[in-house]
Each structure stands twice: as C-alpha cells, then as structure tokens.
Amino acid sequence: MRVEVNGQNREFAAGATVADVLAEFGRPGTGVAVALDGAVVPRASWPRTPLRDGARVEVLTAVQGG
Structure with a gap:
C-alpha cells in the first residue's frame, strides 16, 4: 500500500503499523512524535495502529536548542 511519510510516498505491506514506519526509517523510540x-x-x-492506503504520516523529532 502507498503511504505518504513526511511528504514522500512510500510503499508498505498490507497490515503495516505506525511502528513499522518508524522501524523503516530507523527512528529512535524517544524524542519522536x-x-x-x-x-x-x-x-x-x-x-x-494500522495504516491504510493513502494515509499521511508525519514523524517529528524533538530538537534541543537554546
């Protein structure tokens, strides 16, 4: 199925979840929304949380600064 992740179209297997998106990108489990x-x-x-074909996913990483 096709899912838009941070503005880019990606292909995921049927039954993929939000956790699968994070695993695909190697995102850490903390500091992420x-x-x-x-x-x-x-x-x-x-x-x-399952994805559906055509879903839009935004992955945001916290950045520390001053």
Missing part, C-alpha cells in the same frame, strides 16, 4: 492523518498517535498505540 507521530501524527496519522493529522491526529497524534500516542506512543503506546504505535504497534497496534
């Missing part, structure tokens, strides 16, 4: 179709997905829900 995920939105699926504009709604924030709580970290505990990532492994059981």
